[in-house]
Amino acid sequence: MNEINKEFLKNNEIILERANSDNVDLLIQWTLDPVAQGPYKIVPNVSKDQLKTLFLNNKERHYFLIKDKFNRPIGRFYYREWKFDRDIGKIDWELNIFIANPDERGKGYGTAAQSLVIDYLKRLKETKSIFAYTMTSNIAEQKSLEKCEFKFMGNLPNKYYKIDLDGLNPNDFVLFVIDNFSND
Numbered sequence: 001m002n003e004i005n006k007e008f009l010k011n012n013e014i015i016l017e018r019a020n021s022d023n024v025d026l027l028i029q030w031t032l033d034p035v036a037q038g039p040y041k042i043v044p045n046v047s048k049d050q051l052k053t054l055f056l057n058n059k060e061r062h063y064f065l066i067k068d069k070f071n072r073p074i075g076r077f078y079y080r081e082w083k084f085d086r087d088i089g090k091i092d093w094e095l096n097i098f099i100a101n102p103d104e105r106g107k108g109y110g111t112a113a114q115s116l117v118i119d120y121l122k123r124l125k126e127t128k129s130i131f132a133y134t135m136t137s138n139i140a141e142q143k144s145l146e147k148c149e150f151k152f153m154g155n156l157p158n159k160y161y162k163i164d165l166d167g168l169n170p171n172d173f174v175l176f177v178i179d180n181f182s183n184d
């Protein structure tokens with residue numbers, strides 16, 4: 001695994017490149033495209049300028065362009081910092097991903113990207129847990145999370161992971177967590 005300049009992380013299958021002035025327009029275009037977001041995610045009601053600020057300047061969310069090994073852009077990834085337990089002060093990281101072109105889904109890229117980031121976040125001293133939630137009907141993402149060794153936690157809402165679903169029904173979502181670390 002490498003960490004070099006724009007190429008934040010890479011393995012044999014994919015490269016994660018930080019959001020930057022060269023790739024931000026593509027990230028914005030995909031984020032506003034219902035096909036790229038896939039059938040389980042909602043296109044946000046925000047402007048291109050708001051997205052640009054979010055992708056390039058937000059301190060809690062870290063955005064990346066996913067590329068395949070031939071350097072072709074294939075998707076968007078972010079991990080987001082939450083501190084659900086203020087007393088402990090450690091971070092619970094949320095993962096979020098889409099592979100933009102439906103033809104590129106089901107080829108292992110989603111699992112490769114998520115496991116790469118999990119390996120990275122696990123090694124950070126400040127990490128308390130890593131979590132992801134998805135729609136109950138999104139089998140591909142659930143299988144991918146299981147392959148990345150997430151624990152299935154059942155439906156939302158969850159007592160600890162107090163996620164704001166913006167009016168959506170929590171029962172339509174399932175939660176997955178990794179929290180068995182020895183990174184102290």
Ligand SMILES: CC(C)(COP(=O)(O)OP(=O)(O)OC[C@H]1O[C@@H](n2cnc3c(N)ncnc32)[C@H](O)[C@@H]1OP(=O)(O)O)[C@@H](O)C(=O)NCCC(=O)NCCS
Pocket residue numbers: 036037038039040041096097098099100104105106107108109110111112133134135138139140141143144147
């Ligand atoms: C969810 C997503 C990121 C998964 O990434 P991916 O590259 O397509 O998934 P992978 O190829 O790594 O496959 C992971 C597992 O899911 C299975 N899978 C993939 N697509 C599937 C589908 N449509 N239905 C059922 N299982 C599927 C794979 O077979 C694999 O399991 P296996 O190894 O046991 O066979 C990707 O499909 C995607 O971007 N979907 C649209 C956006 C989205 O739903 N994002 C997550 C929601 S928050």
